[in-house]
Amino acid sequence: MSILLEMKNIHKVYPNGTAANRGVDLTVHEGEIHALVGENGAGKSTLMKILFGLEAPTSGTIEYKGQAISFDGPRDAIKQGMGMVHQHFMLAPSLTVSENIVLGDEPKKGMLSMFRDRAKEFQQVEHLIKTYGLKVNLQAKVETIPVGQKQRVEILKVLYRGAKLIILDEPTAVLTPQETDELFDSVKALVSQGHTIIFITHKLREVMEISNRITVLRAGKSIATLLTKDTNQEEISRLMVGRDVLFRVEKIPAEPKExxxxxxxxxxxxxxxxxxxxxxxxxxxxxxxxxxxxxxxxxxxxxxxxxxxxxxxxxxxxxxxxxxxxxxxxxxxxxxxxxxxxxxxxxxxxxxxxxxxxxxxxxxxxxxxxxxxxxxxxxxxxxxxxxxxxxxxxxxxxxxxxxxxxxxxxxxxxxxxxxxxxxxxxxxxxxxxxxxxxxxxxxxxxxxxxxxxxxxxxxxxxxxxxxxxxxxxxxxxxxxxxxxxxxxxxxxxxxxxxxxxxxxxxxxxxxxxx
CATH class of the missing domain: 3.40.50.300 (P-loop containing nucleotide triphosphate hydrolases)
Incomplete structure (x- = not known):
């Protein structure tokens, strides 16, 4: 696979002295699902915010499709074909699913494009739903739909804007196991149609199931990049935490009383x-x-x-x-x-x-x-x-x-x-x-x-x-x-x-x- 994205020696130090990233390297290949893992506070979300133009790096370089890039904001990232689905959904609850998907980029018609083209809106969104199998009720208000469907709306939002590289930040944190399985089917369908996914998660079972390669961050630094097929949960957790982690709960038999x-x-x-x-x-x-x-x-x-x-x-x-x-x-x-x-x-x-x-x-x-x-x-x-x-x-x-x-x-x-x-x-x-x-x-x-x-x-x-x-x-x-x-x-x-x-x-x- 050809290299789609390279982030080299990324540092991010906030004005209060907090160092979120301390020399991170990340290489993502085109058409892969690349898992980004690490403990809370390891710097995963900050790194992705830098990539998406939400934060400016203190130092380091980013190359996308072989070209050096520097974004002033998310609009620049979106223009380059990137999309980010945040851990906490950014949806307008009182608007419909369709209105949320096109919000800020509604199709227009008429003289000087003064009027909203509802027919074109539904046509475009329904095409996305059919293409990627992300079934949602376009007429439903977001506040009335389950969490799993809200996740699909977020993904449809970035696809509507033409994203080819999609960042999913803790996408399964609020999903049921069934909704997680549905999300994985959707992610695999996206990759089969030419998209590239960066998948941020804590859940090592998911890492092993969904990813092609894994980059491990610890304390703001990149520790290793691994082929998923050549590693296991024990090795990944050891790299994440810096020690062996028990995957079972050790406990003595309960002695219930009153x-x-x-x-x-x-x-x-x-x-x-x-x-x-x-x-x-x-x-x-x-x-x-x-x-x-x-x-x-x-x-x-x-x-x-x-x-x-x-x-x-x-x-x-x-x-x-x-x-x-x-x-x-x-x-x-x-x-x-x-x-x-x-x-x-x-x-x-x-x-x-x-x-x-x-x-x-x-x-x-x-x-x-x-x-x-x-x-x-x-x-x-x-x-x-x-x-x-x-x-x-x-x-x-x-x-x-x-x-x-x-x-x-x-x-x-x-x-x-x-x-x-x-x-x-x-x-x-x-x-x-x-x-x-x-x-x-x-x-x-x-x-x-x-x-x-x-x-x-x-x-x-x-x-x-x-x-x-x-x-x-x-x-x-x-x-x-x-x-x-x-x-x-x-x-x-x-x-x-x-x-x-x-x-x-x-x-x-x-x-x-x-």
């Missing part, structure tokens, strides 16, 4: 008023992890929000340490030593316009350890934040950095650090390692098990079935808002068996539906 959370016949509605949770019952005991498995959209979000006070139940009961949880305010639930890692760290897990330190004490700044008399102690807060950042490996120059400036993985570490630092009696963790690198996943899993062994009751919700199985002592499977199976996580339990329940093919106590 019931901490008891849920009976719990039902709740979704945001549209439809029944999302239908008569759910289960117990979680001190010293055990109950995993919630299921394809996303089957009631997991509503279950977590109902138990944490963010959503009203329509019927049923939930008792925490024999106290009624459903009539308790969010603030009171937090004071009752209930930890909550929400699935969406940006909207429900953190204040993006507040500092790391402020986020780490967000809901218990009134605690005496942070005060001198009636006043907050900046010194104590600063020291606490420094300690948490060190323990949880939050990579930022200092604790005063705004949370919104952190990478997705580092922001997740801040949320997890805050929730686990309180040593909760009940921990409800939804997608606890979403968008987090392999080293941090290992650490977070270890910390969750440590809380279990310390006597906490833990509920883990994850779209990654492998994560549910690794952490859980028992597994409840949600399908269509109901618990269709409650299984002991024994060595003979397989992902395939759980998958039958997740897809509604089997229901506990019944034979396969077909």
């Amino acid at each position: 019931v901490v959370l008891s849920v009976r016949n719990l039902s709740s509605l979704d945001d549209k008023g439809a029944l999302a949770l239908n008569g759910v019952s289960f117990d979680i005991r001190a010293g055990e992890v109950l995993g919630i498995a299921g394809v996303e959209g089957n009631g997991q979000t509503e279950l977590v929000e109902t138990l944490t006070g963010l959503r009203k139940a329509s019927s049923g009961e939930a008792r925490y340490q024999n106290k009624d949880l459903l009539s308790t305010s969010v603030a009171e639930i937090r004071r009752m030593k209930v930890g909550h890692v929400p699935e969406d760290r940006q909207t429900a897990g953190a204040s993006l316009t507040s500092s790391i330190a402020e986020n780490l004490i967000l809901d218990y700044y009134r605690h005496p350890e942070f005060k001198i008399g009636p006043f907050l102690s900046k010194k104590k807060i600063k020291q606490f934040a420094k300690t948490m950042m060190e323990i949880f490996d939050v990579r930022a120059q200092n604790e005063e950095i705004m949370a919104g400036a952190l990478s997705g993985g580092n922001l997740q570490k801040v949320v997890v650090a805050r929730e686990l630092s309180k040593n909760p009696k009940l921990l409800i963790a939804s997608q606890p390692t979403r968008g987090v690198d392999i080293g941090a996943i290992e650490f977070i899993h270890r910390e969750i098990i440590k809380r279990r062994d310390g006597g906490a009751a833990v509920m883990v919700v994850s779209a990654e079935l492998s994560e549910v199985m690794a952490l859980s002592d028992r597994i409840a499977v949600l399908y269509n808002g109901e618990i269709v199976a409650l299984l002991d996580n024994t060595p003979d339990l397989t992902e395939q068996e759980i998958g039958y329940y997740m897809l509604g093919i089997k229901k506990q106590g019944q034979e396969a539906a077909q």
Whole structure:
């Protein structure tokens, strides 16, 4: 394959002294899927922002199609046939799918091209959908479509603008396994039609499945470029982290004690008023992890929000340490030593316009350890934040950095650090390692098990079935808002068996539906 892109000795040092890239080299061949991997804060996203004209390099050179290039902004990159799908979608929720795809580049008609040509718009977009198999409802408003379809809209946006080199920044961070498989089919279809893909991800299974070559970054430097067929997950993780990484969760058998959370016949509605949770019952005991498995959209979000006070139940009961949880305010639930890692760290897990330190004490700044008399102690807060950042490996120059400036993985570490630092009696963790690198996943899993062994009751919700199985002592499977199976996580339990329940093919106590 011919060389399409060369980035040589790229350095990026911000005015505050932070060095995001420190001599990175990247060579991408035409027509390949090139994976860019590294821990949170390794410099992956910064490197791609430089390529796409969102950042200017401090030094280094970029050659594209054999020509030296320097972009003043994304428009220059788009003109050269580049497109970038960002980790956090950049869509207008109130506009339709079609309007989002052509936004800012709408086809015109009439004298002086004064009028929008809707017919041409639909014709062009429908041609893209047919060509690349990225099926979406053009008339639907973006706010009403699933996450997987939003991802397709983002890809269609860059294709509409003529992109031949497409950068996908953590494209599967918020996708279900099924949506990830669909995305991979689309990516392979793009490559078969002459496109080149740079694929940024933390998930090594995906790297091995989708890529042709891999470049590993660590601490802002390029460590190695590997042929995917000649390497394995262990070697890649060792290069990423600088040490061997365990791909299993080491834990002793659980010793469950008293019931901490008891849920009976719990039902709740979704945001549209439809029944999302239908008569759910289960117990979680001190010293055990109950995993919630299921394809996303089957009631997991509503279950977590109902138990944490963010959503009203329509019927049923939930008792925490024999106290009624459903009539308790969010603030009171937090004071009752209930930890909550929400699935969406940006909207429900953190204040993006507040500092790391402020986020780490967000809901218990009134605690005496942070005060001198009636006043907050900046010194104590600063020291606490420094300690948490060190323990949880939050990579930022200092604790005063705004949370919104952190990478997705580092922001997740801040949320997890805050929730686990309180040593909760009940921990409800939804997608606890979403968008987090392999080293941090290992650490977070270890910390969750440590809380279990310390006597906490833990509920883990994850779209990654492998994560549910690794952490859980028992597994409840949600399908269509109901618990269709409650299984002991024994060595003979397989992902395939759980998958039958997740897809509604089997229901506990019944034979396969077909």
